[in-house]
Amino acid sequence: MAILTVQDLTLGYESYVVAKDLSFTVNSGDYLCIVGENGSGKTTLMKTLLRLKSPMSGTIRTGDGLEKDQIGYLPQQTAVQKDFPASVREVVLSGCQGRCGRRPFYNRSEKQLAEKSMERMGVAALARRCFRELSGGQQQRVLLARALCAARKVLLLDEPVSGLDPKATSEMYDLIEGLNRDGITIIMISHDIAAAVRYATHILHMGERVFFGTKEEYLKAEAGSRFLQQKGGERDA
Amino acid sequence: MLEKLGMYLQYPFVRYALIVGVLIALCSSLLGVTLVLKRYSFIGDGLSHVAFGAMAVAAVLNLTNEMLLVLPITIICAILLLRTGQHAKIKGDAAIAMISVVTLAFGYLIMNIFSTSSNLSGDVCSTLFGSTSILTLTKREVWICIALSVAVVAIFILFYNKIFAVTFDEDFAKASGTDANAYNLLVAIIIAVIIVLAMNLVGSLLISALVIFPALSAMRLFRSFRSVTICAAVLSVFCAFLGIIISILAGTPVGSTIVAVDAIVFGLCYIGGKLFGGIHA
Numbered sequence: 001m002a003i004l005t006v007q008d009l010t011l012g013y014e015s016y017v018v019a020k021d022l023s024f025t026v027n028s029g030d031y032l033c034i035v036g037e038n039g040s041g042k043t044t045l046m047k048t049l050l051r052l053k054s055p056m057s058g059t060i061r062t063g064d065g066l067e068k069d070q071i072g073y074l075p076q077q078t079a080v081q082k083d084f085p086a087s088v089r090e091v092v093l094s095g096c097q098g099r100c101g102r103r104p105f106y107n108r109s110e111k112q113l114a115e116k117s118m119e120r121m122g123v124a125a126l127a128r129r130c131f132r133e134l135s136g137g138q139q140q141r142v143l144l145a146r147a148l149c150a151a152r153k154v155l156l157l158d159e160p161v162s163g164l165d166p167k168a169t170s171e172m173y174d175l176i177e178g179l180n181r182d183g184i185t186i187i188m189i190s191h192d193i194a195a196a197v198r199y200a201t202h203i204l205h206m207g208e209r210v211f212f213g214t215k216e217e218y219l220k221a222e223a224g225s226r227f228l229q230q231k232g233g234e235r236d237a
Numbered sequence: 238m239l240e241k242l243g244m245y246l247q248y249p250f251v252r253y254a255l256i257v258g259v260l261i262a263l264c265s266s267l268l269g270v271t272l273v274l275k276r277y278s279f280i281g282d283g284l285s286h287v288a289f290g291a292m293a294v295a296a297v298l299n300l301t302n303e304m305l306l307v308l309p310i311t312i313i314c315a316i317l318l319l320r321t322g323q324h325a326k327i328k329g330d331a332a333i334a335m336i337s338v339v340t341l342a343f344g345y346l347i348m349n350i351f352s353t354s355s356n357l358s359g360d361v362c363s364t365l366f367g368s369t370s371i372l373t374l375t376k377r378e379v380w381i382c383i384a385l386s387v388a389v390v391a392i393f394i395l396f397y398n399k400i401f402a403v404t405f406d407e408d409f410a411k412a413s414g415t416d417a418n419a420y421n422l423l424v425a426i427i428i429a430v431i432i433v434l435a436m437n438l439v440g441s442l443l444i445s446a447l448v449i450f451p452a453l454s455a456m457r458l459f460r461s462f463r464s465v466t467i468c469a470a471v472l473s474v475f476c477a478f479l480g481i482i483i484s485i486l487a488g489t490p491v492g493s494t495i496v497a498v499d500a501i502v503f504g505l506c507y508i509g510g511k512l513f514g515g516i517h518a
Contacts, residue, residue, distance in 0.1 A: 050412040073412040080274055084405055087461035094402040098413035104395045130460030150413040 002063055003028050003153065003185060004049070009058035011044045017056065018044050024204055024212040028153065031177075031186045033196035036206035042189045043076070045206070046158055049187070070098075072151025074143050076158050082132060088142050089127040092118055095149030110149075117145040121175060137168025144175065155179065157188040161195075173199060238486065245485050253374045255481055258495070260386035262447060262477030264431045266469040267393045269452030270462065271404045271424060279330060280318060281448040283337035284432045285441035287314040290340035290347075292436075297351040304381075308433050314340075315429035319421050385434055389427055396423060401462055439492030447473070450499035457503075457510030476502055 004026040011019045019041030026032055034042050047053045049060060050073055072095070095117070096110040106114075118124040121141045126134065131142060140160055147155055160176065161169040169192075177199055180186045190196045196203060203218040205211040211221055245251045265281075272280055291310040295303035318332055348361060374382075393400070402410045403420045411417045428448075435444050451473035455465045480495030487494075 047408070050408075052408055052411055071412065073409055075406065075408050075412075078406065078408075080276070081405065083456075084274055085270070085456050085460055085462055085465045086401070086405060087463075090401065090462050091405065094398070094405060094410075095413065097399065097402040097410060097415045100398070101414075105398060128461075133460070146409070150409075156412075 002026060004187075005059075005061045005063065006049075007059050007061075009045075009048070009060065010056040011041050011048055011053075012056050013044075019206055019210075022058070022204075022206070022210060022212075024202075026154075026185060026187060026202075028185055029180070029183060030202055031180045031200045032188070032202045032204060033200035034187065034189045034204045034206065035191070035193050035196050040206040042206055043158055046156055046187070046189060050156060070150075070152040070154065072147035072149070072155040074140070074147045074155065074157040074160055076162070077139070077143075084132060086131045087127070088118070088123060088129050088131055088134070089114065091131050091142055092123075092127075092145045092149060095146035098150050113149055114145075117148040118142075120148065121145040135168070137164050137171065140164065140168075140172060141175065144172075148179075151184060154185045154187065157186065159189050159191060161190075161192065169195075241486060242482065250374065251485060253376075253379045254485075254491070255478065257374060257379055257382045258477045258481045258491075259474050260382060261431070261435045262451075262473040262495075263470055264386050264389045265435055265444070265447040266451035266473030267390070267466065268424060268428055268431070269448045269450075269469055269473075270456070270465055271400060272428065273449055273452045273456070274404055276330070277319070277333070278449045279333050279337070279445060280315070280428060281432060281445040282442075283318065283333035284311055284315055284429060285436060285444040286337040286341040286344070287311050288433055288436055289441040290344035293344035293348045297347055304433065308430065311433050312426050312429040315425040315432075316422060319425035319428075382434060385430055389430060392423070392427060396420065397466075400424065405462075439495060443492050443496050446496040446499055447477075450496075450503050451476070454499075454503045454506035457506040458513065472502055472506075473499075 002025040006025070007023050009019075009022040010017060011022070018039070022045065024032075034045065036042055044053065048055050050071060093106055093111065093114045096106055096113060099110055100106060115124065118127060121144050123138060123141050123145055126138060126142070131139065134142065144157075144160070147157075155176075157176065161172050164172060173195055176186060176188070180199075188196075188200070197215060197219065200215055202214055203211070205218065211218060213221070272278060288307050288311045291307040292303060295306045298306075300306055314336060318336065345361060399410075399415060399420050400423075402415055403417045407417050407421075431448075432444055435447055439447060451469040452465070454472050455468035459465045459468050476498045477495050480498040481491060483489065483498070484491045484494040
């Protein structure tokens with residue numbers, strides 16, 4: 001059964017429509033990549049999936065026992081975080097906030113979960129370091145560890161590799177692939193169409209033409225090949 | 238000098254001033270880190286002008302307990318300013334600037350038109366720069382201040398983790414089920430209470446200093462949210478204590494002396510941070 005079913009979704013700000021007629025489903029264990037040009041509404045879609053924004057029309061249904069606060073989220077970094085004095089442990093632990101509910105302090109199992117997430121993302125050794133002094137790749141891994149604390153089944157990633165160097169980028173993709181293999185459903189926004197095609201099981205292409213289907217279908221479809229060609233052309237130029 | 242100090246400490250009004258001063262400094266430093274990081278450094282300034290305007294209205298209406306009017310008005314303005322959060326149409330700083338000048342102007346206007354006092358400019362000056370009112374506190378005012386301070390500190394400790402989560406990443410906190418708006422509201426109310434309390438100590442123009450200096454100083458030295466918060470609280474209490482003592486001994490105005498001490502400590506922390514950071518790098 002699908003954990004996420006989106007039907008005839010229209011997204012936008014006030015009266016300005018960003019994207020319309022989006023329909024797709026996500027099953028448990030899927031790796032969905034959302035691709036498309038700038039301004040095609042990728043981040044808006046993600047915020048809508050997280051219920052941070054309400055859609056202009058259409059429905060989002062969760063199923064298979066997925067609750068609202070069980071979605072882990074890796075947002076794009078905000079300006080505030082660039083000079084925020086916070087240790088890595090504090091940041092990761094804040095991912096347990098949803099589990100805490102109204103309880104004011106973290107309990108032992110939440111602290112252990114934070115430790116485990118840090119180990120899994122390879123940032124345990126940095127636990128006492130200051131978040132803002134880490135490299136871009138390390139910061140993304142810390143935020144991924146935080147997202148893991150909140151996620152039980154689904155991770156939503158908003159351009160997890162933007163601004164990373166090639167080595168950190170491939171490390172990041174490997175980590176995400178590992179999580180997916182462990183059974184966590186991944187929904188990722190990406191500019192990197194080559195990586196999307198390489199790792200994802202399903203692709204949602206946003207823009208003037210909307211495409212949703214498996215990776216294989218996408219590669220055959222026109223929207224995808226056009227986009228690939230365009231990308232290739234840009235690179236040659 | 239110590240003798241002189243001992244003599245002053247015999248007077249209850251000096252002890253009251255020290256207690257109230259230290260408590261206000263403690264409370265105002267706690268939320269400093271959050272406000273600085275949310276780019277709301279001027280909120281103290283803006284809200285204190287609101288409190289000034291409300292105070293003027295209260296004075297004209299001849300209210301016996303002006304707190305009853307000043308506190309609710311300040312809280313409402315704080316909520317309006319902070320509620321909009323990261324996605325406001327008029328961005329935080331512009332909204333604060335707007336409210337702050339408007340209330341300041343109206344406050345002065347009202348005082349000027351309706352004032353019954355013979356020493357108008359004296360009244361205005363003492364409301365703006367802190368008066369000797371900290372040295373004329375009654376026992377009841379001291380108790381109110383102690384009660385409010387205890388409440389502020391308790392609430393801050395209880396919601397410390399939530400405040401951290403919401404400050405660090407509002408969207409993430411919302412997505413993982415934390416009611417970020419409720420905590421923004423809470424921060425707004427606490428900050429309004431602190432501002433109204435602090436007006437007694439340093440006056441409306443200098444409150445921002447109490448809110449932001451300790452946080453900025455602590456951020457030079459420490460790297461985690463908890464150590465920055467604790468350090469800010471300690472520095473703030475220390476500066477307020479020292480400032481009040483100096484002002485008593487040297488006969489300087491209380492508010493500006495405290496702010497001067499805060500500024501000097503910031504300078505020291507800045508240099509210390511540079512040296513410390515230099516060793517690490």
